[in-house]
Amino acid sequence: MLARVVHLLPLELKTLLERLPDHMQEQLEEIRIREGRPLEIGFRGQSRFMMVDGSLRQAADGAYKPSADTCRKLLERITNYSLYAMEEELKRGFITVSGGHRIGLAGRTILDGGMVRGIRDIGAFNIRVAREVIGASALLLPKLIDRNRKTLHSTLILAPPQQGKTTLVRDIARSVSYGLWPTLEASSWQGRKVGIVDERSEIAACVRGIPTFDVGPRTDVMDACPKAEGMMMLVRSMSPEVLIIDEIGRPEDGEAIREASHAGISVVATAHAYDLQDARGRPVLLKLLEEGAFTYVVELKRTEQGVMHRVVPAEAALESAAAREVAAMPRLLPHAVQAWMGRRRADDP
Amino acid sequence: MIKLLGAVLVLFAGTMIGFQQAARFAERPRQLRQLAHALQRLETEIGYGHTPLPEALERTASATPEPLASIFRKAASGVWETESFSFRDSWEQAIRLQWEMTAMKKNEQAVLIRLGSTLGISDKEDQLKHIHLALLQLKSEEDAARDDQGRYEKMWKSLGLLIAVLVVILMV
Missing domain, CATH: 3.30.450 (Beta-Lactamase)
Incomplete structure (x- = not known):
């Protein structure tokens, strides 16, 4: 390094x-x-x-x-x-x-x-020192695939800082843009146009407007741009099919994500949150989840073995909140909550 | 016969030396003017273009006649060629190496070196102020150089010939 x-x-x-x-x-x-x-x-x-x-x-x-x-x-x-x-x-x-x-x-x-x-x-x-982990999303991506539209489902990725969120969304952008779908059924699908709003120049690490990480051939990056504005600009000007945003949290971000989903764009966003419970405590995230802006919620956790993820359908995420409020049956939705999946240390981002 | 030939040679050499000295006096204000133009160009690159310094220097060099262009070009390339150099070192070395080729004097060298110690390491306003200051100082040097030119250029032209004549008279 x-x-x-x-x-x-x-x-x-x-x-x-x-x-x-x-x-x-x-x-x-x-x-x-x-x-x-x-x-x-x-x-x-x-x-x-x-x-x-x-x-x-x-x-x-x-x-x-x-x-x-x-x-x-x-x-x-x-x-x-x-x-x-x-x-x-x-x-x-x-x-x-x-x-x-x-x-x-x-x-x-x-x-x-x-x-x-x-x-x-x-x-x-x-x-x-920046590190790019190619293939960081290979295990997660198959679970987010939208078979009808041959693209990704809108997804919210939750994790505390330093858990590999940015590395993950960068790799998602790259795979989707190249059309490297890591499952058999999707292997013939083509790549999708990807738009990245990179407010803090972390995802694509642009230098004078040109990404220095490989974010794929069909990717447009709005560098150092406020997220909400950047999303609207990309939607209007670059017609992305998948939008990638890092660290949403302000009310105007929610507004822009809503606009994008209405335009039929899949949004992959990350947010700082310890876990789902924590995310539900944040009004902007809760509202987005309630409105169905996201199909899936992914939690990330960095452990000794590497970065683990857990995919939860968004409705289940809300229902389980309701369930917990009733203070009953935590076993209510075991089918919806998949087990923690992870990667070995060797290619740990 | 040989004496006559020698006398002619002495006269010729004396005249040439005089002309050469006179040319230096004519050359200095011209180069100072070119230097001022070059710095103005650099000012534009920094102030409006936000061009990175090495590139700004290259562009300035391409719009400036020799021998001044080499100063800018060498200053820009020095930082990559010698790893231990800061920009100030590279700039100073370029000036010292190239100075012999110019008709300029110590004063303007000092102005340039002072400018080099601030180039590239502060914000835009500060950079522009320093370049402005250097331009003002060069302007006053140029005025002085023009005075000198008026005073000494003609004098050297005739002085060379006259000294040669004196030498010939003494020799005969």
Whole structure:
């Protein structure tokens, strides 16, 4: 993984990080660079400080501290020597570079009438190494297929952060767009036109409007666009058959999803929620479920064995809520709730 | 006969040296003007085009005559060729390497180097301000250069010949 981001690093940092053993380089998830403070790296959900000799410790004493000059060079490299061309990115607090890697920035903000206009004196960087897991949706996709319309059912994917939601929807977009339906009966179906509204540039990781992840040949991406507006723009201009949106939750998102479903478009959306119960507590999601905007609800859970999913038909999701309110019979809908399915660690997103 | 030939050679050489010096005085304001145009072009690329700096420099170079164009071109390519370089290093090296080829002096070199230490690392307004400042400083250098041109260009043209004549008289 280090090899993917090494071209962004100034020489000093590059030589230091290349001293990491190969398996560590492979598992690298984050590089946190703070000017004049210890260099921290993150891998497999853990973090360590990096010593001057390249070893890793839990304690920060004796760690390598990047100098102001190193940070300046890093900033120049990640902005292509053009901070002035990154105003929008600085307003959002991160830069997406080619390859989908995202670099979070912290420093002193510049305010303009109470609104953040940008960051200057940038003193901290968090390089998050992006990984694309091709085939992450292979087990889930067959359960979401709409046989009548030869496309996907509208689906809501629920999970807490860091569980692989984005990786999953990216792979769904890719498969649907290529027409790589992972079941026998659907293998002759053609690909579908996919529209992605990528408000935070995470799904497609566009650089100057061009996706750097492979999201498929029939995919159009509205990058860095507010979700509700982006959905309406895509529906009007690009006639998508499947719409993919990350992290819905605002009332206007619900409105746009309703519009899209009325137009016969399948919507695959994700939302932050611990589980179904939690999602029902959110008015926007509950209303969408009640109105039947989604056919299926998918819960994701990242375990030791990998990412597990569970598909629940939307009506069942609501009924079980009602059932629970009556405080009776949890066995009411065992047929509707499928068991947790998962993937082995090897290709864990 | 040989004496006469030598005298002619001395006269010729003296005149040429004088003309060459005079040409330097004529060349400097011209190059300063070209440099100002180049920076204005860069200003447009940054301010309106939001063009990334290496590309903006390439475009500026293609619209600027030599020897100035090479400064911009080398500054743009230096950052990729030498990994340990920051933009400031690359810019400074390009200026120092190329300076011999120009007719310009230390003052404008200092202005350019100062500009290089701010290019690319701040927001748009800040960039434009720095380029503006550099342009103002170059303008005053250009005015001074024109004064010098008026004063010394003619003088050097005749001075070369006159010194040659003096040498010939002393030799005879």
